[in-house]
Amino acid sequence: MDKKDMILPSGFHDRLPPQAESAARLRRCLLDILAGYGYRRVEPTLVENEAGLRANMSRDAAQKLLRAADPLTGNMLAMRSDMTVQIARIAQSLLADAPRPLRLCYQGTVVKLRADQLHPERQQTQLGAELIGYNGPAAAREILSMAVEALLAAGVNGITIDINLPDLFDQLAGGPMPIEQGKRAEVQHALDMKDAGALVSLGADEYMPLLSMMGAFEPALEKLSTFDKNGVMAKSIADLRGIVAPISSKVQVTLDPTERHGFEYQSWFGFTIFARGHNEAIGRGGAYNIKNASANGGAAHDEPAIGFSLYPDPLFEKNGNMGGDNFLFLPLGHDEIQGKKFRENGWRTVTALSEADDAKKLGCSHIFEGGALKRV
Numbered sequence: 001m002d003k004k005d006m007i008l009p010s011g012f013h014d015r016l017p018p019q020a021e022s023a024a025r026l027r028r029c030l031l032d033i034l035a036g037y038g039y040r041r042v043e044p045t046l047v048e049n050e051a052g053l054r055a056n057m058s059r060d061a062a063q064k065l066l067r068a069a070d071p072l073t074g075n076m077l078a079m080r081s082d083m084t085v086q087i088a089r090i091a092q093s094l095l096a097d098a099p100r101p102l103r104l105c106y107q108g109t110v111v112k113l114r115a116d117q118l119h120p121e122r123q124q125t126q127l128g129a130e131l132i133g134y135n136g137p138a139a140a141r142e143i144l145s146m147a148v149e150a151l152l153a154a155g156v157n158g159i160t161i162d163i164n165l166p167d168l169f170d171q172l173a174g175g176p177m178p179i180e181q182g183k184r185a186e187v188q189h190a191l192d193m194k195d196a197g198a199l200v201s202l203g204a205d206e207y208m209p210l211l212s213m214m215g216a217f218e219p220a221l222e223k224l225s226t227f228d229k230n231g232v233m234a235k236s237i238a239d240l241r242g243i244v245a246p247i248s249s250k251v252q253v254t255l256d257p258t259e260r261h262g263f264e265y266q267s268w269f270g271f272t273i274f275a276r277g278h279n280e281a282i283g284r285g286g287a288y289n290i291k292n293a294s295a296n297g298g299a300a301h302d303e304p305a306i307g308f309s310l311y312p313d314p315l316f317e318k319n320g321n322m323g324g325d326n327f328l329f330l331p332l333g334h335d336e337i338q339g340k341k342f343r344e345n346g347w348r349t350v351t352a353l354s355e356a357d358d359a360k361k362l363g364c365s366h367i368f369e370g371g372a373l374k375r376v
């Protein structure tokens, strides 16, 4: 094989020991917490028909799919870039008749078409949970608590949860603080950019206070309730307090009501997860509605759902402890029964296959010699 053919495409990397093992341990630990909360595991396919995958995706996200024509059928195929939309498809088709609320969890690799400077990786691990059939405050509380518990169990430090209200602007603009339809996209963009000048020039001064409402959760929520003169958000504000209560002493919680970055389909509630030492978010979640898929013979109505996805790869890279203190070299002619016992007791045995094998070179910490365990 030509050496240059062995170079991987940009944005793709193999994971080697010890990171690959640390990654497996971390995934197991996160998934065990989700399983403990009654979330059943699903394994969606890596590749789907592009049209099916797009059905629950925004146009923007669909444009970032890595596609290829299927030589068997000529159909356009795509690799998944977000497993949440696959869970939505499964909930509406194969599991349309399963009782609600339906709790599912998943873990797998997702791929995107392009990398950018901020996100150089095109292949990522995605791991998460989705609760389908109800997305009110009680569901939000469960999902958020579970995400935090999983990350804490996995030893992630310095967690910050940023709470967002992705459809807040739509709610206000279509209700108590009207903005004419034709102008909404521009005002929304000004809010997204946190651009006070643009808000003024668009005549949306009323919305200015929203820009300064980000920060520590309680004070920011207090500001939001002062801003909410007519009390239209009073219930949502009380709900948010209830949702955050179980995690507020365990992690840092912030509020950024107008932030929508990365929320492709979430509705009344969203959150972004950060961990100390990582500039990029390590997870995201929120409430959304699964579009009616009755045309495929599935459920005949939109379904509320809520969930979260973690992107734990950066955590693996930092957890690269070789963990090599239990590698035991078994020389030629050792007792195989004894070897089995060692494995049962947690040793990882490396069996000599020829005289040339060397315990030290093979990374072993111990050797079983003359009936005794010795350090290498």
Ligand SMILES: N[C@@H](Cc1c[nH]c[nH+]1)C(=O)O
Pocket (backbone or CB within 6 Å): 082, 083, 084, 128, 129, 130, 262, 266, 284, 285, 286, 287, 288, 306, 307, 308, 309
């Ligand atoms: N899959 C979404 C997060 C999410 C899961 N469930 C609801 N929202 C993302 O990666 O951005």
